[in-house]
Amino acid sequence: MPRTPADNQRIKDERRAAILAAARSVFVRKGLAAAKISDVAAAAGLSHGLVYHYFSSKEAMYAGLLEALFARATVELEVLAGDEGTPLERVRAFVVQRLERFSAEPEMFGLVMQAFLHRDALPSSTLAALQNFAALSMSAMTKTLADGQRRGDFVEGDPAELAAALLAVLHGLAMARSVDLELPRPLPNVALILRLIVSGVS
Amino acid sequence: MPRTPADNQRIKDERRAAILAAARSVFVRKGLAAAKISDVAAAAGLSHGLVYHYFSSKEAMYAGLLEALFARATVELEVLAGDEGTPLERVRAFVVQRLERFSAEPEMFGLVMQAFLHRDALPSSTLAALQNFAALSMSAMTKTLADGQRRGDFVEGDPAELAAALLAVLHGLAMARSVDLELPRPLPNVALILRLIVSGVS
Amino acid sequence: MPRTPADNQRIKDERRAAILAAARSVFVRKGLAAAKISDVAAAAGLSHGLVYHYFSSKEAMYAGLLEALFARATVELEVLAGDEGTPLERVRAFVVQRLERFSAEPEMFGLVMQAFLHRDALPSSTLAALQNFAALSMSAMTKTLADGQRRGDFVEGDPAELAAALLAVLHGLAMARSVDLELPRPLPNVALILRLIVSGVS
Amino acid sequence: MPRTPADNQRIKDERRAAILAAARSVFVRKGLAAAKISDVAAAAGLSHGLVYHYFSSKEAMYAGLLEALFARATVELEVLAGDEGTPLERVRAFVVQRLERFSAEPEMFGLVMQAFLHRDALPSSTLAALQNFAALSMSAMTKTLADGQRRGDFVEGDPAELAAALLAVLHGLAMARSVDLELPRPLPNVALILRLIVSGVS
């Protein structure tokens, strides 16, 4: 009684997901160059040969991982770039969402940092995705802050500079989280972070 | 008439410095695993064989680089941990010093991030230096913030949490700088950052 | 239909044996330091990379080879150390066995000589095996000669000195054989060698 | 007051001798391939660069060492090949001389063994010297034994076979000595060895 095509597809999808999960963990811990395909295969519980049924190369696997991350993160920018609520509410919601993401998947950001650090080694499509996401984040944040400044909700100053600062803060917190996996310190609350930009705090 | 020992020492010092400079640049761009000794040698303008007159292995070179960085950074903590001025002045001075350091040597922080990210691969002495520096930073900042809170200069809250947040912010900014070497955006000014912790800002 | 584990085991055993045979020949001809892994691989008819599926390093391969030799040689001491026959018969049987071994596998002894000569370079487990074998040989021979002396079969004298002399003779013959592979001279017969120790010969 | 040419020559000779002595010790312990010129230089107390004023290459040094040994050993064959005394006396004198040599310079024979073992790696002049010495030894011993047999002093049998056996015995003893440098066992006395060939012993 052979497996049905649907079974095969399901198995295939599960395997692919297992490999990606294993790869994320291995890559974040060792980096692209030091990570071995056999590490990934062992972590995913299959032979290293089989990995090549799912990914054409180590680089392709890495790129797949990162591009999925960027795609999801781009979607999640909607909460900031959309038109639900006031600028302050949107920034708050975005910050909350990011903090939760960092708590839920602390490894994720380590991967992104690596990509930034060693971007000479990235395939061009991944580099493009990374740059696209960075640009989208900056422009959405800058626009939202500028909107808020017009309403007097945020402190004065170049909105791009404020945006860069706020994003850098989030990245710093993500990094702290990513880097301290064993004994994670609680992330600061939103109110603290928003002091950076909200006018009239005391 | 052979070279004098002093001549040899001078040559050695120059070579060693040239290798370290080349190594910093190569390591920060590629990471330990992907960096080739021949890259470093080429960047330093000498043969790969000669590198091994100065460093016993690639790992030793990397460790030497990082340990020097940590040693210097530990010394620079003095401005925060010392007793020159009020807690607020000390924090301000520390933040200014860090921002200047990030501007002057943007590569530096990339190296440190890598070390954190891939600390499984670090030799134990380097790991110890890193952990020591991280602990010293946190304790000095926590103590200074607690002092300032007692004087009413800083916002309420767990001083360790505030310290972690402030350091994370600095790291986020350093990362932004380190990662964006070609077209560096100006770093935020001190005043903006201090809004995070200073009470009564408007 | 993948290979069965049994198939793989068979392949592995065959390969491992082929590599060891090639290694014996290369090591005996060049010595550990001068032998290249690529020599061994070429002699075994496979790629150099594959050698490392079977042996973790050149030193491990050398050690494996020697330890197998010592293990077998230790077993073969039984004919001398056992209680089959008179002391003279046991010594005779042992000498015959050694001479036959030297004829059948002249390379073998070259390896052992190398190990003795360069024992500073041996891994400690191999050195222990070597020393163990040497000590066992001496004690078995000494005891057997002492027994024979009590029966009046052997010449007078310190049995340990006689044992050392007899073993040295065998080693000298083995060496002559090992060293003269192309045009081997016939080994002396047992009777000649036994003249060294048997009393009352004429 | 510059050194006179004679002083220079003396210094040069001393240096050369010091290098050879160091080389003998290093080569015998590690073998040609594993011995480093810097080991020899360090053992001789001079810089590795200077070694090349005295020897054009590592191989030349090794060859020089061995050829000197063979030259001296060839001269020492005179006691066997000459016409002083009866064949038995000459053989006895030769054996005594060899045993004394092995005691006085146990390292020497280790070098010769290496040369035999790895003779594929020898320069041709050294190989020729080695083969020449081996041939001379065999022919002198064979002739002397044949002479003695005619006088009834030695046992019957092919004199070449007897010669090979006797020389092998000596080599075996030399090896035992060479290999056991730390705790040398006394060499067997001449009488024991001569039992191999002398007729009518009891």
Next chain:
DNA sequence: TATGAATGAGCATTCATTCAT
């Protein structure tokens, strides 16, 4: 002469990738 910095050929070893089974 004497030194040791410098070079580069050579070799051990690793690991991504392929492919027979």
Next chain:
DNA sequence: CATGAATGAATGCTCATTCAT
């Protein structure tokens, strides 16, 4: 699909040898 044996390009590292000083 699955396995792991097999290959070989790539790279760390060593060390004989050269040569400027």
